[in-house]
Amino acid sequence: MAEVRTMDRITANPVAPGLLWGLTYIAARFALELDLPPRLRLLIALVPVLPFMLALVGFVRGIRSMDELHRRVHLEALVLAFPLTLLLVMTLGLLDLAVGLSPDDWSYRHLLPFLVIFYAFGLWRAWKRYL
Numbered sequence: 001m002a003e004v005r006t007m008d009r010i011t012a013n014p015v016a017p018g019l020l021w022g023l024t025y026i027a028a029r030f031a032l033e034l035d036l037p038p039r040l041r042l043l044i045a046l047v048p049v050l051p052f053m054l055a056l057v058g059f060v061r062g063i064r065s066m067d068e069l070h071r072r073v074h075l076e077a078l079v080l081a082f083p084l085t086l087l088l089v090m091t092l093g094l095l096d097l098a099v100g101l102s103p104d105d106w107s108y109r110h111l112l113p114f115l116v117i118f119y120a121f122g123l124w125r126a127w128k129r130y131l
Contacts, residue, residue, distance in 0.1 A: 017054035024048040029109075073130060077122030084118040085111075 025048040063074050095101055
């Protein structure tokens with residue numbers, strides 16, 4: 001029987017790395033609110049990166065294992081989500097120059113929910129088209 005590599009087992013399903021990323025991200029967000037030395041803050045900020053990368057690998061592998069229709073739907077969702085993300089970043093950048101947006105209300109950490117919403121919207125539109 002072929003030996004299953006550790007990376008293959010970890011990324012076979014993106015749910016576990018995704019949950020690990022979510023937990024480490026939330027923990028890092030709370031920890032970064034504390035008054036800690038800069039080097040420790042840098043280390044804490046980088047902790048969620050590896051679980052997120054593992055979740056992405058699992059996500060890509062999951063899409064590669066799908067049939068042609070499902071892959072096409074996810075591609076169309078990304079084709080819609082990516083330009084919407086660019087539009088959001090461009091608009092926020094210009095608004096920040098024009099009126100000075102508050103970092104407490106509009107910073108990089110506030111963009112993640114929009115990316116998920118854009119992708120979900122893209123999935124909804126693509127499935128609506130094919131069903």
